Amino acid sequence: TRLRQIVTNLVENALIHTPKDGSVVVDISGSTGGLEMSVSDTGAGISSTDLPRIFDQFYRTDPSRNRVTGGAGLGLTIVKRLVEAHGGTVTVASRPGEGTTFTVLLPGRQT
Template sequence: MVLDIPGDLTEAALDRTRISQVVGNLLENAIVNTPEGGVVTVTAETGRSAVTISVSDTGPGITPEDAERVFDRFYRVDPSRSRATGGAGLGLTIARQLIESHGGAIWVDGATGQGSTFIFTLPLNRDSE
């Protein structure tokens, strides 16, 4: 695993427990989809109005069709792997709901055979709740 997180990363007003849950869900997804010897990378950077976090893997990637549905409840890119990898198909759905509840956005980039990168942004100017 590679972590690329600057020491001066700006703090955002957020529910740390919930955002930790999001990162955990994305890491679990990346680890499950990365073959032995592959790499999972987590990066973070601060922009003018948002912090951006990404979790990338060197797994099988994702088709454009699957990328459109991967955040849907119970959707599994490869249902045949459900028994081997576990999970209910809710982790990415929950991640999207939590990020959106913080005023952020989440999406996936990738292509078949090129791994996937899940990216989310959180606003820096959100008032504490």
């Protein structure tokens, strides 16, 4: 399902950027108003220079990574498009040296 792809992409991205002794935490909560999910890691974080472009298609924060060594640069673009297609939002907060948190908000079904 699309929700599974959103979760998978965010978790895989966090695992790639988190050292072996670091941690990745997924928190999901729901109510009649919708669903809130966050994926947080204790990785290197994202610089303020890279942050505005993090959802751009094919963008990679590490220029040495390419399709062979580190994905196609599409995971976060796909997350954003899927979330927005469901009327939701995805945001990112990051501090270099401390880690990153992606937060997804999806509205509940309207009756």
